[in-house]
Amino acid sequence: MSLLDLTLRNVRRNFRLYSVYLFSMITGVLIYFTFSSLMYNEDILNALKARQNFQTGVTIASVVIFLFIVFFILYANSFFMRQRKKEFGMYLLYGMSEKQVTLMIFYETLTIGAVSLAAGILLGGLLSKLFGMLLMNLMDYEQAVSLSFPLEAVGSTAGVFLLLAVIISIQSFFMVRRVQLIDLFHAKARSEKPVAVSAPWAILSAAMLAASYLLLASGKGSVMWQDYTSASLIACTIGIIAGTYLFFRQFAGWLLRLVSRRKGYHEGNTVLWTAALRFQIRGNTLNLSFISLFSTVLIMLMCFVSINYTVQFQAVGQNLPNDVAFEAQDPALPDRLALLMEEEGHPVKKHRTLEALETEPVTSLDTAFENPEYYLPKVLLVSQSAYNEIAAMRGDGQSVQLQGKQAAALAQGSDFPQRYPSGGEPPFRVNAQTETSFTLVEKKDYALLGWATDPASSMLKKPAVLVVSDEAYRELAGKAPHRTFHLYQIGNAKGAEKLSEKLHAAVTETPGAYYSSFADVYSRQIEGSSLMLFSGAFLALIALFALASVIYFKQLREATEARPSFTILRKMGVEQRQMKSVIRKQLLFVFLPPLALGLMNSGLIIKTYIVDSVKDYPNISALVWGTLGAYFLLYALLYLSSSSLYYKIASGRTA
Incomplete structure (x- = not known):
């Protein structure tokens, strides 16, 4: 009887034992092929804005999935080797070499792997369509996903499981080689001894967990x-x-x-x-x-x-609370861009003008804003009345009441927003021809203007904004440069990527002008978080x-x-x-x-x-x-x- 005949006979005879192993292999192939085939599905790739990032993320996740598959398949193989040690002992006793036993195990693994590969790829192809549709739904895209069996995914899956068969054979060889023949017959007769335990060590374990x-x-x-x-x-x-x-x-x-x-x-x-x-x-x-x-x-x-x-x-x-926001030094620019929004199918729903004073910070920005490296270097002063009007229009209940030299910092993204207790307010000094010291009464996690963006690199930096009392604003109005911002809410803001490219080109004709667009960030953020959720x-x-x-x-x-x-x-x-x-x-x-x-x-x-x-x-x-x-x-x-x-x-x- 040849090794191949013996292999097929073993698989038939031990089918009940191998059924669990076969199920594990099929599941592994199914999961790996389903995931990797998404990377080559043209319907999905054509719908994505960040196609290269998607393929890179899926590739990394595929490697991690492969490592998990190797882990549990090797664990399963280790179990089956223990269960069959007496059988292997008989083969060695009858004169088979360790090499022949290992080769027989390799043939068995290939036989089971071939069945698993065929079944897993077939089922994985069906599931890839379902999961592709789920991914499009997570990304909020209306994109049909066709049933496909990409050759690249089939080839990579076959290669991965051939490599796994080799790894399993190597593991089996070392397990057979390092155990003596007499141990093979008594592999199941070993018993463990109870561990010596002590109260101090037991209490220490509970104390370590409790302290953590x-x-x-x-x-x-x-x-x-x-x-x-x-x-x-x-x-x-x-x-x-x-x-x-x-x-x-x-x-x-x-x-x-x-x-x-x-x-x-x-x-x-x-x-x-x-x-x-x-x-x-x-x-x-x-x-x-x-x-x-x-x-x-x-x-x-x-x-x-x-x-x-x-x-x-x-x-x-x-x-990015404004669908579109930009700074306009040319008085004709807002009307021209509003007309462009209408022509591109994104009609203006709301329009608000915001005036601000530009000042140089004297106090370190991290006093009022967390992670100051994310902020533009200048500090913008906005009057309480202008801020409260916009907050009321948004209906988010974020109004402030300030007097004298009191100020509130708009530290969007802050992990620790707070209202400072009386007597504990930190000072914040700015320079507008002369230095002015404000008392920070509150640090709010709130965006008035939002991140500056561009269509190519999404978020850039965000303006540092202080809301000051109306009297303080009027006092500094003649000393600091004025900046005018136009804030828009438009129709179908999520799909305004092409509009944003045109708006950005027009606004940035003035060097250093502020520009922010919801569409520049939305698709990339949602794609990234959807891919993270899907991969996770x-x-x-x-x-x-x-x-x-x-x-x-x-x-x-x-x-x-x-x-x-x-x-x-x-x-x-x-x-x-x-x-x-x-x-x-x-x-x-x-x-x-x-x-x-x-x-x-x-x-x-x-x-x-x-x-x-x-x-x-x-x-x-x-x-x-x-x-x-x-x-x-x-x-x-x-x-x-x-x-x-x-x-x-x-x-x-x-x-």
Whole structure:
């Protein structure tokens, strides 16, 4: 019998065992081909404004997806190698060389890979159309997406999985080579020893996690995060990682030891599920720590991309509140550009003129504006009445009341907007022929003019604007240069890219003139956030699949090893209901702590670094809770399915 015949016979004989492996491979091919084929779909590429950025982003995401696929396929292969060690031992005993066994495994991998490739590409082609339509919908584009099987995507997918087959064969070769023949026959007879636990180490793990959570809960506006940012970040990282490891290595064992010493321990089935867990701590520590930390990163990723996408639709409008705004030194320019807007199909809905005084800042800009490098160097003074009139027209309730030399800084994008307490207002000095000192009573996260833009590079810099009292404005009006800005709201502002090119060319005939357009930023921001959400969702999908594979194969191995013990219990008269209860409690102790730690870690980090920064946007908290709830639900379903599978294998009800 040739190696190829033996390979085909093994696949047919072990089809039930290989069905899980085949499903994993098909899913991997499907996800990879679906994602990579989008990069070559001409319908999608023709609809995008930033085509090159899209292809670059998809390429990077494809590499990450490939690494995830390699991870869980190698993990699955490692499980199957352990399950078949006795079979390989027989082959070696009958005279086959390690090279021949490895070549047989390579043939098996190619056989399964060929089936997976055909099925995965076929299903992936169908899904790519669905996901392409979803991507267009996320970007708010009305673009039809055709069904396609790009040759570039087919070739890259086939190449990737051929490389994976080689990697699997190399892994299999080293696993067979480093184990002695006698070990192959007794591979399943090994048992783990319980870990020695101590109360001080267990308490230390809880203290490290608690200290990290308290530091995170203090918020990034606290003294620790403001004055000791790097130290706080390092302390939280070490506390969460080391605390999680020690939690599963020491605290879990210590807790089980406490349970074993309480009265009534030998009553019911407590002794059955706790005894098994104490022997599994050593082998489960790394797995459970990995699941907790991986869950943290995964939830953070999904929350970040979801919040980023949700916020972008409103953030563009907040950063560029005027559909078109420009500075006009030629009195005839506004009428000429308004006529151009009408001709291009973007009629003027509202028009407002804003007068401002240009001054030189004497005080450092970072006193009134965060990240001063994003601002134009001059400071514009706007009167309270002019500002309040525009704020009232927008209906956003952002009016101010100022007197004397009081001023309010319009620090759009500020993470820490605030109204200063009486007696604690910082001074801000400007030069308009003579120096004038204002008292800052408020720093507002508000855009009056918005970012300066151009059609080619989108956002440039934003004007630094101080709102001052009417009397202070009148006092300085004869000393500082005047600048006149025209603010427009137009029809179909989202689709005004071509109009913006013409407007920008006309305005910038005057060097240094301010120009801002909503359309210059909207399409790029929405495309970027949509691609980030789409890529993040794909990465989360493959990451969840990898995580489920780790849990699934771990439980599959432990259930197989526990089968003799459950057989003895059944002969001793333990009822089926009690066996199910033991399994549910045992797995709950394995599933619940990683889930709780993952949700706690990610929830606090998201609140501190994301939610608190965008708390003015509606529905953000609901979005975060929805993401946490969805992850909890998926994890609960995984727990229930694992419990059912564990019982079937341990009780011998499935082959």
